[in-house]
Amino acid sequence: TIGGNVGENSGGPHTLRYGVTTNHTLGLEVVLPGGDIVQLGGNAVDSPGYDLIGLLVGSEGTLGIVTKIWVRLVPINETVKTILAVFASMEDASSAVAGMIAQRIVPAAIEMMDNLTIRAIESRSPSGYPVEAEGVVLIEVDGVREEVEAQSEAVQQVCRDTRALSVRLARDEAERAALWAGRKGAFAAIGRLTPDYYTVDGVVPRTRLPATLARIQEISRESGFRIANVFHAGDGNLHPLIMWDADEAGAEERVIDTGA
Ligand SMILES: Cc1cc2nc3c(=O)[nH]c(=O)nc-3n(C[C@H](O)[C@H](O)[C@H](O)COP(=O)(O)OP(=O)(O)OC[C@H]3O[C@@H](n4cnc5c(N)ncnc54)[C@H](O)[C@@H]3O)c2cc1C
Known part of the structure; x- marks a missing residue:
């Protein structure tokens, strides 16, 4: 509500x-x-x-x-463009986010998803995310037409400069809606991979994203829990989803420890 x-x-x-x-x-x-x-x-x-x-x-x-x-109501923007950038590593994907902010580009949204999340989304409702990618970044720019054109070009250039494997601009409203449906259905899609998941919600400086994601991977290996990442990368707001099974004896304590 x-x-x-x-x-x-x-x-x-x-x-x-x-x-x-x-x-x-x-x-x-x-x-x-x-x-x-x-x-x-x-x-x-x-x-x-x-x-x-x-x-x-x-x-x-x-x-x-x-x-x-x-x-406070804000007018609906004249123009909206949505871009999907595909990366071979989450480190490159994080560099793209840092690159945009460093160039003072402020998109309306910058969302990042890792391979586990991409696979979960695509197996639930295909949204056009490449399943072999280690990371994707969904970027939306909006405003008046001229501003959006310039921002969209700048965003795509930053992604290419940070080793994006591909950069795709949604051609129409249907493609844009499909890309967002994937992101918005990500939590539900993860729910299909695991009986339970524990969501951790934290914010780190954007420059610390690569190190934090690497540490999350390490924690996943150490704890034995798979951890999916889907998050608001633009403001460094991470949501590691720790997958677990509430029926497993002692799992609850272990998952809480892992999240801490
Ligand atoms: C899977 C998941 C993902 C989430 N992702 C996000 C996210 O990305 N960003 C984010 O900001 N939050 C997130 N949340 C947190 C939270 O669910 C949201 O912020 C949501 O908007 C809360 O709305 P609700 O109606 O569910 O509130 P409720 O859970 O019903 O209530 C939230 C709190 O507000 C109080 N409250 C409710 N109504 C009133 C009222 N009329 N007057 C005074 N107090 C009231 C309740 O007592 C409670 O303390 C997430 C939660 C989950 C479970």
Whole structure:
């Protein structure tokens, strides 16, 4: 629910350019623990006084129950382009992400998936990801046409410079939707490979992505748990999915240890 999004200050693939829930919350009506009903903010973009909306958003229901939310709407962009870059290693894929940011290109989204995730997605609902790739990066640029053309060219060039095996621009809305359907169905697809999975959610500086991914692989080898990676690479927000089986004796403690 939108109340849940406010509770968690949720973000997603497009957070890189558009921010998280707090950046889109103009006002809240809240029922406080004592039963008082208060309104914070409203239609105005900014309200005088303390930023109590900033305090409430992300407070996980601990400060009150949100019963009304005023949200900031942003116009739908004139042009959107989605690019799939395929890499022979997650290190190269990470370099592409770092390269874009270093050149001050801020796409709307930069999502990365590893080979395990790609295979899971393609076996569930083929989305056009090459199963032999070690890593893919899904990039979306949006805005006015001229800006998008220039950004799309720059993004593709960075991917080629960082040893992409192929760089594909979605030709039409159907292809674009298929690429996103793969990403959005990734967690469900992993669910088909394993009885249970434990999602770890952490953020690292983008420059530390290659080292962190290498360490995750090491942890996977040491622990014996397969770990899939699908994450918001643009803001360094990793989601290692540790695959396990709750019916296996002692597995729960081991998987929690592995995640820690
Ligand atoms: C597999 C998986 C992937 C996820 N991926 C992401 C992700 O990529 N990015 C991200 O930001 N989050 C993610 N989440 C976390 C979370 O599920 C989301 O942020 C989601 O938007 C929460 O919404 P919900 O309706 O499920 O909330 P709930 O789980 O129902 O509630 C979340 C919290 O908000 C409180 N709450 C709910 N409604 C209200 C209300 N009206 N007033 C006050 N408090 C309220 C609850 O008490 C609770 O503490 C993920 C979770 C899972 C399980």
